[in-house]
Amino acid sequence: MSNLITINQKNVVVKEYNGQRVVTFKDIDLCHGRPQGTASRNFRENRQHFIDGIDFYSVDLTNDEIRRQFGVGKNAGRTVTAVTESGYLMLVKSFTDNLAWQVQRALVNNYFRAPKPAADSTLKLQIQQERAHAMLMNAKARALKTIMQTVGDKHLSGIAAQVFGLTALEEVTGRRIDYRPECGKLYSAEDIAAEVGSNRITVGKRATQAGLKTDEYGITILSKSEHSPKQVPVFMYNEKGRAAVMALFEKEV
Template identity: 45%
Template sequence: MNNIVHLTIADRKHELTIKEYRGQRVVTFRDIDELHRRPEGTAGRNFRENRQHFIEGEDYFELNQPDEIRRLGFERPQGGTPNKIILLTESGYLMLVKSFTDDLAWQVQRQLVNHYFRSKTLTTPKDNSLRQAEIEARLRNAKTRQAKLMKQMAEDFKDMLSPESIQLLVAGATELIMGRPLLPKPQIEVHFTATEIAEELGISANRLGRIANKYGLKTPEYGKWVLDKSPHSNKQVRSFIYNVRGRQALIDAYNREAEVRVVTLVPVDSTNMEKGSS
């Protein structure tokens, strides 16, 4: 931000430090008050009173990270880094000064539009490197926030998630922060719900559950207990999900049940009965 734009307003020379954010030139409330010779705080007050008409990301940017504000070089006149700063784009500036109709205001607007916002002067390599550093810093911050969220989820839901799920969250968070995997990710075993297996067999999940209970198939050998949402409320309920071995055991048990029914329901041949009695 060491580049300077020289402006001539009402026969007076002004130096305005170039400020760029996200590829756009921007101005602060302090710049506007000084160039328009308004009492300090005028631009900020006008913005607050009409904020509902401004679109963030198009008319203005709000910076509220002290590290970012300090890195971009914004300081209070009396020294120190502000906690928050508003940067106005060209459209935001023009909207803000609509009420400034004096002769000086027209000159300031023309100078800023022609020689600042729409200047063809390219930023120096130093400016480009600062912009790249800003992008990289924002990316790191975003990854750090995402990693913290994943670790917090692992902590908050540790009683609801399987150990494999918790291990996946922690490993993913570590990879986001370090940029490469450091913790091994668990091998996730395929599981099937009772509803999925029941639909495959063409029966109800309740009937499948009775078969599983009858043959003792709800054991660690055949799957595991998990917390799931109740279909009739927002409560979490315990539900057993089956691994590949459990699925096959259920299918085998169902087939045995079907064979028993077929044998039981075979019709008796009355002709054979008569021959046997003669």
């Protein structure tokens, strides 16, 4: 997209400051075909009528980028006067020839008040979309890291690691994976405790003492802790494990 606007057959580089378009004294003299220094002289002679921050800005030339934008060389001083639309109209009051009226109209309508191209909003939308995509990719990368760490957790059973990995991959890729390893119906310690009239802690201790927390009798999965957001290993019993644990309690009867 070009940053030049033609006024009176002269190319003016578009300049913006503090969210609005501005021109320099040099731009004004160029467009009106006046000797260099005319606009700055008018400004100095009527300085008391111009309000800083409304009719003009004193822009600090702090780096080369700002100097290039305002067309100022390195030896031109530390500041440049950026004239707003209101300041421009005040400056050219003394320009009353026919050409001056034409240039004023062209500068106001085609420069100061020119509508911003639709490409600006399109570019902003594109930047927002790219930013959202980058955030999504970062989130997926973190999720994938968690997957790799969790799948390698020594507490997880092989089947549980497969199920967790497949489920997490669905979240990361956004695609459903139909395959799941067969593990049958599973029972928690609380489920079995309710059947034998005990509690989950006692069920867990008995099962551990009897050596029942193996792949033969169930699987170890990760479940949210009751007292924190952390994931903790929990043993889930299969049908054989359920029957074995219930048998431990039947022996007490």
